[in-house]
Amino acid sequence: MPVNVGTVDRIVRVVVGLALIAFALGYIAPGTSWSWVGWIGIVPILTAIFSTCPAYSLLGLSTK
DSSP: OOOOOOHHHHHHHHHHHHHHHHHHHTSSSTTOTTGGGGGGGHHHHHHHHHTOOHHHHHHTOOOO
């Protein structure tokens, strides 16, 4: 897959991903029944690690 995620975009994805995982683990808003939603944070972290976003590829976008 082609690289289509730039440096600033990668940093934002890691920060958002970590915040979502912190929510899932109960560090943010503990005791809520929606904490499972935070595990979606794995997706932005993986796209930042591999520097590619399938959605960007489908839409023809690039922040690189």
